[in-house]
Amino acid sequence: MAVERTRFAPGDLRDFVGRSLRACGAGSEDARLVGEVLVASDVRGIESHGVARLEGFYVDRIRDGIIDPKAIESVLRETPTSLAVDANDGLGHPISVRIMRRTIDKALANGCAVGTVARSNHFGIAGYYAMLALEHDCIGIASTNAGRLAAPTNGRELMLGTNPFAFAIPAENGDAFVLDMATTTVAYGKLEIAKRLGKALMPGWAIDAAGNPTTDPDAGMAGALLPLGGFGTDSGGHKGYGLGLLSDILCGVLGGGVFSPRMPPSRQILEAAITSHFFMAIRIDGFRDVAEFKRDVSRSLAEMRASEPAPGFERVFTAGEPEKIRAREHEQHGVGLDPVVVESLSRTAAKLGIEPPRRFAGP
């Protein structure tokens, strides 16, 4: 079951993503930003959203003319606290970094602000953008809609994506609360992993194509993901469904973009993603002294972490803490990538006529 992983220094992966995107025609700053966001995902241990997606989600889509790597966004509407732009089918990461930064600037000038991006592409991990607010002593929020993979409560059709929300709140000494969560019970990748391992799904993860709950990976993959809370309403499935639709409305409808069911099914990898994004920043000192606020957030996080664990658990974590622990480890010892991902990076290098990323040498 154990697969041999190859390790790469995060900086070398960022460099490779940047070179790949430049070779596809992206400007150097945009290419650099895609590398920043993709590799941040691998560094935080969220492999599904990292360089594993470089080839299929970005390079191939650019080469197939689905993503325009040179797109310039159009401003749809702007006020001192709002900004709505159309990404014009450009790469999701650079436009999202830019719009989140402008949203933060507006919040710094005016207290709070919201930005939306329509007709964009996959932007990677929502948490990256929410976290941009941290160093500005703001609370950051980010969401995106995505290709359809999930059924609504009581339903059986693919109507919503995994539509994540991320929230970032600064604490003392660089610590933070960073919640980055899909609004489905699990990501589609969990079904693929279960299938690969020959394991059953857990109840509440998926329904089959007829709309009945299933624990069979193949049936689930042919059916739909369930919203957070699982099947029906007994364990709160309507809450996950509600959050998923909330994301679709805040991103796709408020942003003036595409919303379900006009979103493509997620499995059709070479369709346009046409995702929309939502960003928000709130300045903390509109409410309290920032140092006091951070002290209390740190206190809250420390109290959660110090609370009694349930039998069989080492301790209680807070949102974003496991990712931060992994990030420290990965920055030091490199990111380990599966053979299938390493192969994809080599294939990408060959397609683009560039050098593949250097393997990790030290320390």
Add this chain to the structure above:
Amino acid sequence: MAVERTRFAPGDLRDFVGRSLRACGAGSEDARLVGEVLVASDVRGIESHGVARLEGFYVDRIRDGIIDPKAIESVLRETPTSLAVDANDGLGHPISVRIMRRTIDKALANGCAVGTVARSNHFGIAGYYAMLALEHDCIGIASTNAGRLAAPTNGRELMLGTNPFAFAIPAENGDAFVLDMATTTVAYGKLEIAKRLGKALMPGWAIDAAGNPTTDPDAGMAGALLPLGGFGTDSGGHKGYGLGLLSDILCGVLGGGVFSPRMPPSRQILEAAITSHFFMAIRIDGFRDVAEFKRDVSRSLAEMRASEPAPGFERVFTAGEPEKIRAREHEQHGVGLDPVVVESLSRTAAKLGIEPPRRFAGP
């Protein structure tokens, strides 16, 4: 199992709550607002947060000196887009209506705004406040922290309340998306109902006092509620835990109030509630033409509702729709209350020397 319910016209219940609160010393406008919010909960079919709470949560706490019905809030900090107030142990409903209204006013003037309330008391249903934004063509958000009832993921101690979030988004012709959800799998009342009916809990609802998953109502009531997503992380319990802690930070920490674990355990009914609240409003026309936005929200809601149901389900609903259907029915035919609630209202009337509410006569 069927209990005989007594029906009351919503207006008569509002009148009774108002008279009760005035008899306790609240000003007439504050008393009226408590009636508005409490009865809105019954009308929407959320009986747990309606007049069933009048005696224990409000009247008795005022009479015991825990809630100050004449409290005047102090402004802690204010900017054009932010407002932080201390409720000084006053009633939660009137201050929340006022601060949400001022938050909406600030959003109307400046695009978006956030308000917080510290040292307040139970404010009823979060959805009421979020919905105040609808008629102003704003998106409304509300949250509150609450007495401790839930354990964090991996934990066994009571560290968080059911900490709900509500989101309200206007659609065409008075329709709306209204998500009002506790961040625990279920409310504590579901455990009490299971016990009364002699039924097992569903997995993912609760742990026992030792921190192990349980389906025994007594064990769960002596233990803790689980976050939305259930036990551990396999079905996303860490997401519900994250949302619960998010609420506690946005309300209790950002608002400068009390945050877990200094919040009292929820079961100690005659302790101070010392809850904090969080409100936000976002002006829609900062992004799009309001009529186009509402048309698209209506289209999104209609598409969800028209999507194929799973076997055994009549159809797909959208957030807030079942409550709206019940509200129409209740406004016309009266709200049916359980004998135990009717008895509580009579006892309240006797305590305060006022007439009990008139029973429903027509139509």
